[in-house]
Amino acid sequence: MKKSSRISSYLKSFSFRLYLIFSATIALLTAAFALVYVITESHGYRTTLEREGKLMATILAQNARLPLFAENRDALSLMAADTVRHSSVIEVSIKSAEGQLLTEARSRKEKVGETIDMEVPITSPGQMLSPEAALLGRPPSGENRVIGQVHLRLDTSGVRDQLNNLLIASLAIGTLFWIMVSLLCYQILKRATGSFKLLLAGIEEIGSGHLSTRVDLPGDDELARSANAINAMAASLELRELENLSLQEELLKAMKLEVQEEKKRVMARLIQTNKMTSLGLLLSSMAHEINNPNASIRFSGHMISKIWADVVPLLDRVREEEGDFYLGGVPFKTARTALSENAAKIVENSERIARVVQGLREYGVGDGSRLRPNLNVNDAVTAALSVLACQMKQNIQLKTSLGTDLPVIVGSQQQIEQVLINLIMNAMQALPNACGEVGVVTRFDQKSNEVVVEVQDSGIGIGAETMERLFEPFFSTKLDRGGSGLGLYISQFIVAEHGGRLLLVSEPGQGTLARVLLPAKAADASLGEVVAAKDHQHVADAIHEAR
Amino acid sequence: MPVLRAALIAVLLLLPLPALAYDILVLQSLHEKGYDEAVRGARRGSNATMRTLVLSDYVETDITRIIREEHPRVIIAVGERALAVAEKARNVPVLYMMALNPRIRQGVTGVAMLLDPSRYLSVFNSMGVQKVGVIYDPNRSGAYLRRAQFAARRAGIELITREVRVPKETPAVLESLRGKVEALWMIPDVTAVSPASTEAYFLFSQSQGVPVVTFAEVYLSMGGAVSLGIDRYDIGKQVGEMAESLLAGTPIDELPPQSPRKALTRTNDGVLRRLKISGTGG
DSSP: OHHHHHHHHHHTSHHHHHHHHHHHHHHHHHHHHHHHHHHHHHHHHHHHHHHHHHHHHHHHHHHTHHHHHTTOHHHHHHHHHHHHTSTTEEEEEEEETTOOEEEEEEOSSOOOSOEEEEEEEEEEOTTOOOHHHHHTTOOOOOOOEEEEEEEEEEEOHHHHHHHHHHHHHHHHHHHHHHHHHHHHHHHHHHHHHHHHHHHHHHHHHHHTTOTTOOOOOOSSSHHHHHHHHHHHHHHHHHHHHHHHHHHHHHHHHHHHHHHHHHHHHHHHHHHHHHHHHHHHHHHHHHHHHHHHHHHHHHHHHHHHHHHHHHHHHHHHHHHHHHOOOEETTEEHHHHHHHHHHHHHHHHHHHHHHHHHHHHHHHHHTSOTTOOEEEEOHHHHHHHHHHHHGGGOOTTEEEEEEEOSSOOOEEEOHHHHHHHHHHHHHHHHHHSGGGOEEEEEEEEEETTTTEEEEEEEEOSOOOOHHHHHTTTSTTOOSOGGGTOOSOHHHHHHHHHHHTTOEEEEEEOTTSOEEEEEEEEOOOTTOOHHHHHHHHTSOOTTHHHHHHO | OHHHHHHHHHHHHHTTHHHHOOSEEEEESSOOHHHHHHHHHHHHHOOSOEEEEEGGGSOHHHHHHHHHHHOOSEEEEESHHHHHHHTTOTTSOEEEESOSSOOOOTTEEEBOSSOOHHHHHHHHHHHTOOEEEEEEOHHHHHHHHHHHHHHHHHHTOEEEEEEOSSGGGHHHHHHHTTTTOSEEEOOOOTTTSOTTTHHHHHHHHHHHTOOEEESSGGGGGGTOSEEEEEOHHHHHHHHHHHHHHHHTTOOGGGSOOBOOSOEEEEEOHHHHHHTTOOOOOO
């Protein structure tokens, strides 16, 4: 099977087809040359025979001139007999100019094939002059005078034999020549196509992806130049391949790096979210843990106040009766007022604790997305400030100017609080050395029917480059100080969700003004519109919701 | 007026008369280069007035009438045909030239076309040959052969002669000389030397290695060794001088036929070299 496949492959090969073409061409050429040679030679044989006959007849005519003139029949017979002995001559006859047969000779050979009749006139040379003409100086006339005729009959059977011999010899030589040249062609083609095979193998090797393969063909011929060109192409492809691999590796590395960075960021967000969730839970727990004792304290305060109110008349009478006395080391007169005040402070502070805890609960645990149809922005501001109260440093002066006739808006107090906490935190962090002023102003812009909340600081301001990227997610100038780069991004998202706008006006060294413009609730505004707006989710909603 | 016309015609008719008054009438057989040369020689040899008539331009009766009417003092016949016509003018002396076999009669003399045999014999002598073959027709060249035999004896040369009656005998006769001669003498005999048989002389010369001494230069190119040819101009001049003698009053009987006084000797050096013949003398 392998052998037949190899033979079939060889039969289809370029070298075999070339060999076939060469052999066929050589055979055709050899046959053509042999044919032309045989035809030419046969014609040449016949021509030679005719020429030979003509020559013999001419010689005979020349020799017979004088015997014919002298009518010497014996000499003519001898000449004819001598001529007829020639192998190709069958018959010789000599006639006078008058047609009289002077002699005739026949060969013993029988007529076996075609014959050629040859007739040559016997002439007296024109240059021969009579004595008188010679003496008169007459020039030779040059005209030959016919005095007789020689007739030869030639046998052409020899030509046929020679032709047959020539044909056989030509066939034999032609065949031998064809075989030799075919063998030579085979060897030459084998050598010539060897380079082709090398080239083809190299190309196939390179084509199969082995770009480091090189075709090694010696010399400076076309094939060698082709091999060099293919080698150069393979080298170029190999270089490109290496470059591609390198680029792929770099890309892969970059992608891995980016994925890692992204993973880190996502993890940071998850951690932050988790932290915030934990913080919320902590706050909720704390609120719960604080509210119970705080309620007890407030209750106790109230009880103390009520009791003290009931006890004071009694004690006043005692003091009147018995004079001043001491309670807890303090004179009753002083303690009477101080206890009332302290009891009031207990209640007051307890209520304050209750408010803070309520604020924390609402911030951390409450349903932040719950929209209030009548949200008073000032309440949100107050709540935010209460959350940030502990963040306020002593050198920071917080100035608030809350408008009294603000219309309500439709929105989430918790989300608005978050916005305000972000803005106030940013304002405080922008103050150099945590020293300066932070002002919070609320007002109503009747012209645009918007509630305006402005947070202004006397901080370092924001540069133009930073200003352009302020609302990008994860962009922060305070990453080293715990900034996440999401504050303004989320704040803008929340404000936009409420149909408002968040504007920042700042110049380096001139402080920053953050302005939140929220549309006031219209008289016929429905809650559905706001709810519909909430349906538009954002990537930051997860974080937002978590809070 | 008719009288005047007649007188004018008469004057015109008489005008050529002075031109017709000449001494020698040259009768030329035909327009032939050799004849023209001889005639030029005759004019050179004689100061007499001449008129030349070419026979091929006239019929014979006109020639006879012209001779009778114009009364030339001497007729020079150029060629045998012209000699035959001139002989009919019985009372006018005739000088012939360029006639190969002239018939000599009273009142006719001239210069033959054959050189004196002694000239040929001297050539043979100079070539150192003793036996010379000659083929001739006794009817044509018998007299010449007799003179040649006489001269040969005096010169110590043996002439081996063969007679032929018809031209076709020449090849066979030549074969009879094979091995017997040291040279061949080709004499201008139309029977012995015909166009068809001329070749036989030179084939014989080639096969036998003997030189052929001939009478015309044209044969040298065919294989002749030496030629002693005539000078046609000098023959004419010789005849002109004879005519001058006749006109001066010398009787024609005192002027015997003469042989050409000048011979033109030519040799084929290749043949002589091949035959190893050194001196040709002549």
